[in-house]
Amino acid sequence: MASEITSREKDYAQWYNDLILKGGLADYSAVRGCMVIKPYGFSLWENIRDVLDRMFKETGHQNAYFPLFVPKSLFEAEEKNAEGFAKECAVVTHYRLKTDPNKKGALMVDPEARLEEELVVRPTSEAIIWNTYKGWIQSYRDLPILVNQWANVVRWEMRTRLFLRTAEFLWQEGHTAHATQEEAVEETRKMLDVYAEFAEQYMALPVIKGVKSESERFAGALDTYCIEALMQDGKALQAGTSHFLGQNFAKAFDVKFLNKENKQEYVWATSWGVSTRLIGALVMAHSDDDGLVLPPRIAPLQVVIIPIYKGEEQKSVISEKVAEIVKSLKAKKISVKYDDSDHARPGWKFNEYEMKGVPVRIAIGARDMENNVVELARRDTKQKQSVSMDGLPEYIEQLLEEIQDNIFQRAKNYQQEHITEVNTWDEFVQLLETKGGFLSAHWDGTAETEALIKEKTKATIRCIPLDRKNEPGQCILTGKPSEGRVLFAQAY
């Protein structure tokens, strides 16, 4: 089983696809660029969603639901946003099919059922939401509106990859409305912090918080903040974004409020989102050539128990003991599965659960029973040890935390080893080819230079880190003055 996975060294992209497909996370579908999220993958998404949802609610947000479709006239109202997404819009033009007279059993679009106005399948929901907020906001008393939506969106991408870039994907999009610029900026930053905390504490994914250059900004935003993660191939991946939208959407949809001084003002906006892309990040950051490595705090299954037996009698003695263990683990809210199926041998099961990235594997055989021990294997380090059954739940509880920390620390070390200060163009080009990772370099602040660097090296500015030093220098390409270093990388 394990041998079926292409190694990272041999073909990183194929390794990734192997993990997604063979790990049971997702499957290709009959629809171009769309995937099926399989139960194991969806369970991972449910865990991600549940933690984030709790964090959103703890920071005062409520969920709501807005229509899937955006009438074209609303879609085009905020010009930059419309321009940014126009090229990747799925468009509904008809509302009925009819029997195809020329082909038995077939249907055709009914030309008489053409919509008066075309409907765009939402690529993002600012337009439909701000058109709605117009009806909800009259005075400062109606503000802030702190709303989030869990939804599917569609962006017709030409090149798609499972989880990382699919035509349809699942995400959450927060859309907030505020009385002041200050409050909106604060919200934007707060949600960036929520994302960073989630990525590091739950996904064990170290991230760099920063702000995007103008070219990389969300279409329609005044500022796009982001968290950037690093994958094992040295490429960066944008894991979440939080946008300060200024009054752009309020102006496009004429959303004003009466302030405390009884004057009409435009409302200030933010939006922020993370998507099923996070699962791609998770897979690429931690996994190895034997399969997925999942952080215990969001793993669908934390512990698997496999019996090793000869004959039904041994099996039943083991199963009885395991029932106790399962109960004691569940009492500690540890998710556990006892795989006593007869379809496969233990060795096959070992490989299977390694592939699926289950953090802890327990094997119990007849001799273990005699010695009152189990064999315990960690997925992250692949270390095995014999552990007493006494105090096992406490031991495992502790071990899961240790695994969580270890996975994070490993990724953190990798990240830190892959942030390199670069001061010459030659070094820049060479490091991109050899080492990869983030290159911290000076840039003259112009979109032209940024575009030229991208053209020459495929590297983009991932972000201007929020904690960057105030360090004047000279642009890596043009030699012109720079206010401080920014992070370049090739990216997903």
Added chain:
Amino acid sequence: MASEITSREKDYAQWYNDLILKGGLADYSAVRGCMVIKPYGFSLWENIRDVLDRMFKETGHQNAYFPLFVPKSLFEAEEKNAEGFAKECAVVTHYRLKTDPNKKGALMVDPEARLEEELVVRPTSEAIIWNTYKGWIQSYRDLPILVNQWANVVRWEMRTRLFLRTAEFLWQEGHTAHATQEEAVEETRKMLDVYAEFAEQYMALPVIKGVKSESERFAGALDTYCIEALMQDGKALQAGTSHFLGQNFAKAFDVKFLNKENKQEYVWATSWGVSTRLIGALVMAHSDDDGLVLPPRIAPLQVVIIPIYKGEEQKSVISEKVAEIVKSLKAKKISVKYDDSDHARPGWKFNEYEMKGVPVRIAIGARDMENNVVELARRDTKQKQSVSMDGLPEYIEQLLEEIQDNIFQRAKNYQQEHITEVNTWDEFVQLLETKGGFLSAHWDGTAETEALIKEKTKATIRCIPLDRKNEPGQCILTGKPSEGRVLFAQAY
């Protein structure tokens, strides 16, 4: 505030709309037939979803996610299903917009970006799912597949009503695959029981379990089981359906498995779903002319506390006491809000939370503080009483259960009073006009008679009750022989 609601007697349909809009559950949107689910309404849906999701998981199901789009060629594969939904399909034909050369700032569908094959926005997912299952099922070991999906679907209805019938709605759709007919039928019935239990235990909504006549069956099913509820205007509402699909989809998508005898067989299927329509049922079954009445077990907010004070000093003394009460209620997992806002007077707040259907309202004034009591009002009966602060959490915990029971019992009484055995056509017609409700009557079993009755009276066969007596008789319209009574009603 309360006076703004149209009374049921005056205009039932308007009363319903008033409750939805003014109760803050939903709002109209800019998209024809689509609504915005507002935070309070969405919170209700979250509670419904969370309980059902737990029940699905307890019965062995897992969630997954399948594409929003169904390629036309897949959509038409199961002929009856395709025929049933063809007339209400939103169809994506293009994947790009471009600048409109004739209209500044406007976009137009790019005629060069026409899809080779049109994509139907899923009205239901059997086609895309069974096309996927084909790749997942080889042998009996791969069965059963017990999968559920929470998703949005689109059915282009001509006449829409908030929650009851919207072009886009949220639902869950279970899609299971089985090795035997027996097992599939068992699954179909099991999920019907889950729905009935949920409706009665959580939504306080008494339902009748039954099976649909052939004309009312889900397109592509061999049998459609349903739960039918009764609204306060005497109309019935189908609250959930569970379909035995036989091998129809397996045959349409060529999904076979190798059985234990090493022979190829087609797979057996079920599907089952409930939707945001349930919220419409909830509203219409329990509410009154002052607003919503929500069953405590799924109410977004169970208790609201309103201070009655003069001056900041009184308020702060009350608030201190309330903080204790809030804490003690939360410890019992009772959701509670302290509304101490200065924007509105207590009377306005009373009306507002009555409108929103919050089961228990607590008012505390200075004199209450002195007497160590609170004023407690039940939403369902509108009874008020003075209750000691000692043991208040226990009292409220108990009261919430009492309210839940009372709401259910009230609806159950109404339902039982509105199931009438009818033996003549005149009586049938007259009762439909005067009393409404379910009419239990004999029917000759033909689709023609069923259609004729519908044409004459707008009444349809809601179901053949699962517990119906074996009682031969004569059809209410034609006088032809009948095997037993069925339930007729006008319906939503």
